Amino acid sequence: AQSVTQLGSHVSVSEGALVLLRCNYSSSVPPYLFWYVQYPNQGLQLLLKYTSAATLVKGINGFEAEFKKSETSFHLTKPSAHMSDAAEYFCAVSHSGNTGKLIFGQGTTLQVKP
Amino acid sequence: KAGVTQTPRYLIKTRGQQVTLSCSPISGHRSVSWYQQTPGQGLQFLFEYFSETQRNKGNFPGRFSGRQFSNSRSEMNVSTLELGDSALYLCASRYEDSNYGYTFGSGTRLTVV
Numbered sequence: 001a002q003s004v005t006q007l008g009s010h011v012s013v014s015e016g017a018l019v020l021l022r023c024n025y026s027s028s029v030p031p032y033l034f035w036y037v038q039y040p041n042q043g044l045q046l047l048l049k050y051t052s053a054a055t056l057v058k059g060i061n062g063f064e065a066e067f068k069k070s071e072t073s074f075h076l077t078k079p080s081a082h083m084s085d086a087a088e089y090f091c092a093v094s095h096s097g098n099t100g101k102l103i104f105g106q107g108t109t110l111q112v113k114p
Numbered sequence: 115k116a117g118v119t120q121t122p123r124y125l126i127k128t129r130g131q132q133v134t135l136s137c138s139p140i141s142g143h144r145s146v147s148w149y150q151q152t153p154g155q156g157l158q159f160l161f162e163y164f165s166e167t168q169r170n171k172g173n174f175p176g177r178f179s180g181r182q183f184s185n186s187r188s189e190m191n192v193s194t195l196e197l198g199d200s201a202l203y204l205c206a207s208r209y210e211d212s213n214y215g216y217t218f219g220s221g222t223r224l225t226v227v
Contacts, residue, residue, distance in 0.1 A: 034215060043118075043204055043218040090157065100147035100162030100206070101170050102216065107156060 002027045004093050006105035014113050019063075019078040021108050023091030026072065033074045034092040034102065035065055044090065050074060061085070086112045116140065118207050118219035126225045132193040135222045139186050139207030145169075146188040147216065148180060151202040160203075163188055164210065192224075200226045 007022040025031055032051050036044040048059025055067040065076045074091060088109050092102040119138040127133050139146050147170075148160040159172040163182035180190040186207075192199055202223050206216040 036218070041220075041223075043120075043220040044206075046215040046217065049215045092157075100145050100164070100208070100216070101159045101172070102147070102149075102157075102206075103159070104157035 002031070002093050002095055002103045004091050004103055004105035006089075006091050006108050008108055009106065010109045010111065012111040012113060013081045015083055016080050019076070019081045019085065019110065021076040021089050021091075021110065023065075023074045023076065023105060024072050025074060025091070025093045027093060027095055029095045032094045033065075033067060034094075035059065035063070035074075035076050036090045036092060038088045038090065038107075040087075047076070047089075081110075081112045083112050083114065086110055118205055118217050120203075120205050120219035120222050122222060123220065124223045124225075126227060127195050128227055129195055129197060131195050132191060133195060133224060134189050134191045135203055135205075135224070137188045137190075137205030137207075137219060139188070139205075140217055142209065143207035143217070144186050144210055145208050146182055146186060147206045148188070148190050149204040149206065150174075151204060151221070152200075157204070160190065195226045197226050200224060 003026045005024045034049045035047040047063050048057045050067045058064045063078045088107045090107050091105040121136045145164045147162040151157045162170040166182045177193045182188045202221045204221045206218045208216045
């Protein structure tokens with residue numbers, strides 16, 4: 001069975017500081033991994049995805065994530081936080097490109113302090 | 115191009131009633147999935163439709179059902195509403211290609227009173 005664990009339900013950083021949101025997955029088959037962001041009262045926006053190509057994935061808004069098979073991790077980073085990055089972030093996994101089922105982590109709320 | 119459109123955005127229903135939510139996917143997307151989001155349970159998969167066929171189903175009671183039409187638009191129905199069905203219901207669509215991510219709509223906020 002697949003699962004996703006996001007370490008830390010709340011992360012607080014200062015504006016300009018490094019953002020690191022942690023995601024570990026469990027999957028018996030090569031996974032497809034995604035990071036989504038959700039702003040209040042909105043749906044989910046795809047930040048980036050890993051689909052077995054390059055292990056370092058660059059996404060929108062300056063975010064990137066590195067797939068580490070040995071650590072079963074897919075942590076999300078951004079070198080310098082902006083106030084507009086404050087939102088909830090979700091890591092998700094699916095085991096095949098041919099299924100619409102995403103397994104989501106519980107989410108991490110990112111707070112950015114001025 | 116237009117994104118995933120969900121209607122209505124907000125809905126208030128009474129316990130015991132039924133409700134139908136609508137999702138129009140991005141043009142050309144044939145796969146539509148539905149998710150329930152609650153503070154306690156997070157994001158949970160309801161079901162997926164592809165070419166009018168349900169291809170995958172989550173662990174929800176039979177009160178939750180869905181369908182997809184020939185134009186790929188999808189509806190989900192919840193019968194005999196319970197207070198616990200109050201949630202944000204999200205629809206997502208995508209091309210039938212593993213390299214594409216899922217595009218989500220803004221959701222329908224259902225409140226059961």
